[in-house]
Amino acid sequence: MTLLWIAFAVLLLPALWLLVLPLRQARKLHDRQQDFEANDTSAEQNVAIFERRLTSLEAARERGDIDDARFEEDRLELERSLLEDTQNLKRRPLKKYTSGRFVVPLVMVSVVAVSVVWYQFQGAEGDLMLLETRREVQADPDASLAMYIERMETQAERQPDNPNVWSELFPLYRETGQVEKAANTLERLIDIEGRVAPLLAQLAQLRFFMAERELTSEVQALVDETLEQDPRQPTVLGLLGVHAFDRGEYETAIDRWRRALANIEEEETASSLREGIRVAQRRMGVEPEQADTEQAQGPGIRVDVSLDKSLADTVPDDATVFITARDMEGELPPLAVVRAQVSALPMTVVLDETNAMSPQASLSQVQQTRLIVRVSRSGQATPQPGDLFGDLDGVTVGPVEEDEAVEVVVDRVFE
Structure with a gap:
């Protein structure tokens, strides 16, 4: 995690440098603006233009091109235009180049704070901690499955709402025979992720074998809820096939397992189901090699x-x-x-x-x-x-x- 925060700091440095850049150029820009305003001749140019136009207007009156009433009207218009141009050239006094400098540090602090807070909510810090934990255990010369489970349990206490922690713990508990903990972990995962078909199917399967392959009311409710969402869910179909096989309903078991096979991607599970189908066929007195081609x-x-x-x-x-x-x-x-x-x-x-x-x-x-x-x-x-x-x-x-x-x-x- 230390390397992660160092990387964040390195990424923030260019942003902070861009924020500081205007401060470094503030004095130079202030001096340029001050020099421009001190040497600005716009007002004198406007007055000169006014005088030339007024002279032309007087000459036109002397030639008789315009009368006195027209002369007064046009002169008034020239004066009004000069007044407007002169007013637009008035500028507020320049502030010192140091004014407002305190805003930049505030913005810099805000950028850092917002970035950290955003990552806390949207980032994957928790998943990085899981990865780091896995690497630490793998690098430990005394590493064991029990140590890994213990470290993951610690992470579950620190990150109770991270679904990846519980997804990691569930198979660990199941493989080590801690079925009750596995079931509780899966229920916690369902609370976080929602009652989706794959998770409900795994819980139904686990509860089914915990009940010594009995289709209890709890298991049946989970099966019904799963099939309502996904009628082709292979885990549940496999479970129902086992239940039918145990009751001697071999045709039903074969049907369930074949339907499960059509939706399974794991070859190991598919091989187990195919072997179950062959055993059920033998129990029915059908030769397995003939079953697929002769028993329509x-x-x-x-x-x-x-x-x-x-x-x-x-x-x-x-x-x-x-x-x-x-x-x-x-x-x-x-x-x-x-x-x-x-x-x-x-x-x-x-x-x-x-x-x-x-x-x-x-x-x-x-x-x-x-x-x-x-x-x-x-x-x-x-x-x-x-x-x-x-x-x-x-x-x-x-x-x-x-x-x-x-x-x-x-x-x-x-x-």
Whole structure:
């Protein structure tokens, strides 16, 4: 933090120098102005102009060009003009060049004070303290996870309203088995950030496992609140899949986990869900390798997905593949989504109601669909420049036949 304040001081120095600059030039400007006023001949020039015009006016009267009444009128106008010009040239006496100097130090102090106060409210001093704490622990030869947690708890006392402190503490408590502290930390984070779906989902999951995988009234309330905000929230869908699996409702568990897979970006979590799906399929007496291609529920589509050979070397094997079915008009959410990896290509998948992301949008609602296959290097669900894709329009939705499949080749680059 000392370096930060030194940097602020260095940045303020040019501003303070600019404020002092007028003081350094005040005497020189005062002398120039005084000299100008002392040698100003504007009044004499105006009088000379007046006299020349008056002489011309008298000569015109003598020639008979104007009468006495016109002469008096024009002379009065000249006198009035001279008077006005002379009055405009009157100046107030110059003040001393030292007058008003006290204002500059006040402005300088105000600039520094306002800058400091503004940073206190709008800056990220608290986050810099967290970074400094992390570095201190990493540099300590006796560093340990317990020491890091202790330092972060100290920061939480100093910065009770900084959400980043609680975001740092929550996984630390969870990983060290301090689940009650983890739950309290998450609740504090929700108080600060608001009741947003991702945080509510994490709290629901934590309370679910704390209750020994029971869907208590508290957990159910959190689940309902989360799904009301985001029906595709993967953490909650994964939790509901676990609950269904424990009760022997394997088809429901598979449905929940598949819907969660369509929205998960972390490969480790996705692998766990895929393993859970395979276990549930074995419990149902279905061979896992046949489950995706033979166990269609309701109307669907069998899809052969492959990657163009010319693009095969441009993406890693662990890049994510999104296989999506959408309505032809593009007005509904995705009707079905399957997630895989490039290493699995070429592959055959069946899209049906089990792959639906919500009950309100599934393949049973349409007769034709558009298939889109996208390869994402980042694993993000939102298309990014550089992603690979292939699509096929007007695919008929109906009973899934084992020997009938449509082919989609990933052969283009998303710009």
